[in-house]
Amino acid sequence: MDSNQVQVMNSPVDLKPEDFKKIGADEKQAEVIQRESISALRDAWQRLCANKLAMTALWVLGFIVVASILGPFISEWVHGYDYYSNDLLATNESPSATHWFGTDDLGRDMFVRTWMGARISLFVGLVAACIDLIIGVIYGGTMGFFGGRIDEIMNKFSEILYSIPYLLVTILLLVVLEPSLGTIILALTITGWINMSWIVRGEIMQLKNREFVLASRSMGAGSGRLLFRHLLPNAVGPIIVTVTLSVPNAIFAEAFLSFLGLGVQAPVASLGSMINDALTGWLYYPWRMLFPATVISLTMLAFNIFGDGLRDALDPKLKK
Amino acid sequence: MEPILQVKDLHVSFQVKGGEVKAVRGMNFEVGKGETVAIVGESGSGKSVTAQTIMRLIPSPPSIIRQGEILFQGQDMLKKTNKEMEAVRGKDIGMIFQDPMTSLNPTIKVGKQITEVLIKHQKMTAAQAKREGIEMLKLVGIKNAEARFNQYPHEFSGGMRQRVMIAIALACRPSLLIADEPTTALDVTIQAQIMDVMKEMQQRLGTSIILITHDLGVVAGMCDRVIVMYAGEVVETGTKWEIFKNPQHPYTKGLLRSMPRLDQKKGEPLIPIIGTPPDLIKPPIGCPFAARCEHAMKICEQIDPSATVFSDSHSARCWDLHPMAREGGQPS
């Protein structure tokens, strides 16, 4: 094609020669970085803060924790009731100015007992979740880090343990050991850690083959350094989410055990055992059911919503 | 050549959080009967969007077809109802996709995925469809077709799956096949096989093909005409020879320079095109390539150039091709 044949379509404007002055590629503009970089955790935190539902759940949790710590004292200061004081002349009273949540069948103040119950339920849930976390990270970390034969044997073991329905094991243990706070937590954690160990194992196995770990290994980093500097910190997201979601499970399991008479024993009461106590005749004294049931539902709901929010914040890919 | 597909002034946008991404901005092209046309360009240039718009396969929302016409066998595809489109898809226009590993339903036997389209469009009985389906598998070069017919996709390799996809797309003998990066996800040796299968099928059935790709090697082996897209616009179009031997647009030249060639001198470096395509939420008013173009002039940033025509088939849109750019612009 020589240029004689070139046809040019009509230009919409008059063109001047200086319009054709050469300026060259604008490299600066072409290579400009669009966004300021933010660290992954700060990014996650910002996403979490933007999630109104999760933040509400966090506030509710905060409120329940504070109330379960201060609640029992408030009644004591204001009205002079403590946890054990009963008034047989005022049994099954409906909520009033003196008994904000009413009284139970022994005339004990429900406000004090509900928050004490919440304290115990939260304690059981948090401690069980922490123990699950410790065992799960150690066991799962070992499986994932060493892999091979060790992983195979340890994994088979946990699989067999897992395939035994955990509530049955828990029930059996408590029948034998006699329920107390310690034995309940022991019984809950005896199989509770398995899920955590699998999460940790999966994360570690995935991370182990990533370039930055290989690079670190090739530079002579020891196993301990690899595990604690590179692998676990990067697996921390799913671990936190699993812990958050295992707290309500433990709270529920404890409440369930209360229904079998295997929860914490009277005169101490958890939310679950209060609900179980309230079952007889609760249609006549609904407040005995209402307050502990509301608190336990709110607690579990808040943990679940906050856990979901955490997961979305830490792993935006998963968000649907 | 009588065109079976004419795309006229097509504009397609996507609604996103920050505004509207103008993905296709005034596409014009034709595909003749039995012809193979390649649409090349880098990721985000709008080539896939164009292909899927022809089939009306892009989800809406978020996509909006702003204006234009897509005339297929004289009928405007953009005016058809969904029901009418269903009668066209798979029957008159077939389509194959980039990733054969995910394009087949993993839980349905391969045979059924072929017969599904035959039963729908050709009103065949299950037995007829099965015979035809096995025939198609043989045609695309799958050995042992009778046994393969009853297998699941995971029992096929990537290349084999892409052959199955071709069999599905061509089962009803469509007059147009749209292949959206059909070889990108495959090994190089398999790529050549798949291109051969497509060529052979084209000769046998007389199908026109639109081949979407960013691989100029594939273009060289297969196509009659080439359309080069950049930032939602056609920047150059011509026959394969015109584009390869005599590229006019700086972007086309850049693409060719960044491609390894057999006749390359030892030690001669490949030259990448620096920079990234413009943000199409706010497309530049001038030439979209100006920011990356080494020949850019003042006018390039102000007015989008119109086409300079070199032959019946060859034209390009660049200010540098304007007579005034040769005349007085560059004394230095």
Added chain:
Amino acid sequence: MVRYIANKFFYMLVSLFILISATFFLMKAIPGDPFTSEKKVPDQIRERLYEQYGFDKPVYQQYLKYLGDVVQGDFGISMKKINREVSDIITGSFAPSLKLGLVAIVVAVIIGVSFGVLAALYHRRLLDNITMVLAVLGIAVPSFVIATLLQYVFASKLHWLPTMGFKGPLYYFLPVAALSAQPIAFIARLTRSSMLEVLHADYIKTAKAKGLNWIAILFRHVIRNGIMPVVTYLGPMTANIVTGSVVIEQIFGIGGIGKQFVDAISGRDYPVIMGITIFYGVLLMIARFITDIAYVFVDPRIKLSKGKEG
């Protein structure tokens, strides 16, 4: 395929064996014996009781005998209900629990899947949002709270449904609703997220490119693949419903196996506790086994990949 099934079956047997052994030895570990806590028993009678329950033999013999008996479905004799075989107690009370459980499972699957599918199809619209709110509530609020709430509203206040008992179709509504609430919520969430994944899968685009109409795509391609993960949940769901029924039977006064379990635990009737524990264990492990097998049939990809390694 056969190896995969055999492998799973072997696992099931090992787990069962561990559960049975654990049950036995835990019960043996209880300090004293069941008769010391009773009123003072004359030595002669005590010896007779020892003989009857086999407590006079060494532990390993008792263990072997127990294993043999359990295999034959003999769990011994109740300590509290004179002359009642544990297996009689189980079979006698199983019917209401089974009916309740099966209805709850069917209801959970049907409602859960329907809600999940609809929520995915109306993604990010009102129906989806409502479903997801309900699902979070269903997962978080304990079943006993839901049960008492339902009882209060529909039986005590509105008098639409009976409060207690298990005597006819009307008696099913509240316990089934309470039992299936959590599984429904789980299944709905599971179905929704997997449906959303399928809806964006490439093969759905292929199906559209074939010119199939929306209904055909939905039923032939989307739903089938979308509800696949639900199959994996069937095992855990059975466990959920079985354990849930223990509490629900208590709240609604249903004389099922769960109630027997609670009574046995509060009365420390060890043979019954052991018997029902093992019975539940067998039930749940079979449910899990069936789930594993079912998944192979639903998802053709498993056959090869897992069959090879296992």
